[in-house]
Amino acid sequence: MAGLVNYIAESYNELKNHVTWTPWAEAQRLTLIVIVFSVIFSLVIWGIDTAFSNVIEYYFTLVKS
Template structure:
Protein backbone atom coordinates (compact mmCIF):
# COMPACT_ATOMS: atom_id res chain seq x y z
CA UNK A 1 0.00 0.00 0.00
CA UNK A 2 2.92 2.32 0.66
CA UNK A 3 4.06 2.01 -2.94
CA UNK A 4 0.65 3.16 -4.17
CA UNK A 5 0.78 6.23 -1.92
CA UNK A 6 4.33 6.93 -3.07
CA UNK A 7 3.19 6.67 -6.69
CA UNK A 8 0.45 9.25 -6.13
CA UNK A 9 2.83 11.60 -4.30
CA UNK A 10 5.40 11.39 -7.10
CA UNK A 11 2.71 11.80 -9.76
CA UNK A 12 1.34 14.90 -8.04
CA UNK A 13 4.82 16.36 -7.66
CA UNK A 14 5.57 15.75 -11.32
CA UNK A 15 2.28 17.28 -12.50
CA UNK A 16 2.87 20.41 -10.41
CA UNK A 17 6.60 21.01 -10.83
CA UNK A 18 7.77 19.26 -14.00
CA UNK A 19 4.92 19.45 -16.52
CA UNK A 20 4.81 22.49 -18.78
CA UNK A 21 1.16 23.41 -19.22
CA UNK A 22 0.11 25.37 -22.33
CA UNK A 23 -1.14 28.91 -21.98
CA UNK A 24 -4.72 29.87 -22.80
CA UNK A 25 -3.57 31.42 -26.08
CA UNK A 26 -1.72 28.26 -27.08
CA UNK A 27 -4.81 26.19 -26.35
CA UNK A 28 -6.95 28.48 -28.48
CA UNK A 29 -4.47 28.33 -31.37
CA UNK A 30 -4.34 24.54 -31.16
CA UNK A 31 -8.15 24.35 -31.13
CA UNK A 32 -8.35 26.51 -34.27
CA UNK A 33 -5.79 24.31 -36.04
CA UNK A 34 -7.74 21.16 -35.11
CA UNK A 35 -11.02 22.74 -36.24
CA UNK A 36 -9.60 23.77 -39.63
CA UNK A 37 -7.94 20.38 -40.16
CA UNK A 38 -11.19 18.60 -39.27
CA UNK A 39 -13.15 20.71 -41.75
CA UNK A 40 -10.62 20.07 -44.52
CA UNK A 41 -10.68 16.32 -43.88
CA UNK A 42 -14.49 16.32 -43.77
CA UNK A 43 -14.63 18.15 -47.12
CA UNK A 44 -12.18 15.68 -48.67
CA UNK A 45 -14.27 12.74 -47.46
CA UNK A 46 -17.44 14.43 -48.76
CA UNK A 47 -15.84 14.92 -52.18
CA UNK A 48 -14.70 11.29 -52.28
CA UNK A 49 -18.16 10.09 -51.24
CA UNK A 50 -19.96 12.21 -53.83
CA UNK A 51 -17.60 11.23 -56.62
CA UNK A 52 -17.82 7.52 -55.87
CA UNK A 53 -21.60 7.80 -55.66
CA UNK A 54 -21.73 9.47 -59.08
CA UNK A 55 -19.41 6.87 -60.60
CA UNK A 56 -21.52 4.03 -59.22
CA UNK A 57 -24.74 5.63 -60.49
CA UNK A 58 -23.25 5.90 -63.99
CA UNK A 59 -22.04 2.31 -63.81
CA UNK A 60 -25.43 0.94 -62.72
CA UNK A 61 -27.24 2.95 -65.40
CA UNK A 62 -24.96 1.62 -68.12
CA UNK A 63 -25.28 -1.99 -66.89
CA UNK A 64 -29.02 -1.94 -66.19
Protein backbone atom coordinates in the same frame (compact mmCIF):
# COMPACT_ATOMS: atom_id res chain seq x y z
CA MET B 1 -2.12 -0.29 -2.07
CA ALA B 2 0.69 1.93 -0.78
CA GLY B 3 2.45 1.57 -4.12
CA LEU B 4 -0.59 2.96 -5.95
CA VAL B 5 -0.85 5.94 -3.59
CA ASN B 6 2.88 6.61 -3.98
CA TYR B 7 2.55 6.42 -7.77
CA ILE B 8 -0.32 8.92 -7.79
CA ALA B 9 1.53 11.29 -5.45
CA GLU B 10 4.68 11.17 -7.57
CA SER B 11 2.68 11.66 -10.77
CA TYR B 12 0.94 14.71 -9.30
CA ASN B 13 4.28 16.14 -8.15
CA GLU B 14 5.77 15.59 -11.62
CA LEU B 15 2.84 17.28 -13.35
CA LYS B 16 2.82 20.21 -10.95
CA ASN B 17 6.54 20.96 -10.72
CA HIS B 18 8.35 19.56 -13.75
CA VAL B 19 6.00 19.80 -16.74
CA THR B 20 6.04 22.91 -18.91
CA TRP B 21 2.45 23.66 -19.86
CA THR B 22 1.45 25.50 -23.01
CA PRO B 23 0.14 29.00 -22.31
CA TRP B 24 -3.68 29.19 -22.39
CA ALA B 25 -3.82 31.58 -25.38
CA GLU B 26 -1.58 29.34 -27.47
CA ALA B 27 -3.58 26.24 -26.51
CA GLN B 28 -6.78 27.96 -27.65
CA ARG B 29 -5.17 29.03 -30.94
CA LEU B 30 -3.84 25.54 -31.65
CA THR B 31 -7.20 23.98 -30.76
CA LEU B 32 -8.94 26.28 -33.23
CA ILE B 33 -6.44 25.34 -35.95
CA VAL B 34 -7.07 21.62 -35.32
CA ILE B 35 -10.84 22.14 -35.47
CA VAL B 36 -10.64 24.09 -38.75
CA PHE B 37 -8.40 21.53 -40.43
CA SER B 38 -10.58 18.67 -39.16
CA VAL B 39 -13.69 20.26 -40.67
CA ILE B 40 -11.90 20.95 -43.96
CA PHE B 41 -10.54 17.39 -44.10
CA SER B 42 -13.94 15.87 -43.35
CA LEU B 43 -15.57 17.98 -46.08
CA VAL B 44 -12.94 16.84 -48.60
CA ILE B 45 -13.48 13.20 -47.65
CA TRP B 46 -17.26 13.68 -47.88
CA GLY B 47 -16.89 15.23 -51.35
CA ILE B 48 -14.67 12.42 -52.63
CA ASP B 49 -17.04 9.81 -51.18
CA THR B 50 -20.03 11.47 -52.82
CA ALA B 51 -18.25 11.66 -56.18
CA PHE B 52 -17.24 8.00 -56.09
CA SER B 53 -20.73 7.02 -55.01
CA ASN B 54 -22.21 8.85 -58.00
CA VAL B 55 -19.71 7.27 -60.38
CA ILE B 56 -20.44 3.78 -59.09
CA GLU B 57 -24.19 4.39 -59.23
CA TYR B 58 -23.87 5.60 -62.85
CA TYR B 59 -21.78 2.55 -63.74
CA PHE B 60 -24.38 0.15 -62.35
CA THR B 61 -27.19 1.91 -64.20
CA LEU B 62 -25.21 1.45 -67.45
CA VAL B 63 -24.53 -2.23 -66.71
CA LYS B 64 -28.15 -2.88 -65.70
CA SER B 65 -29.55 -1.42 -68.96
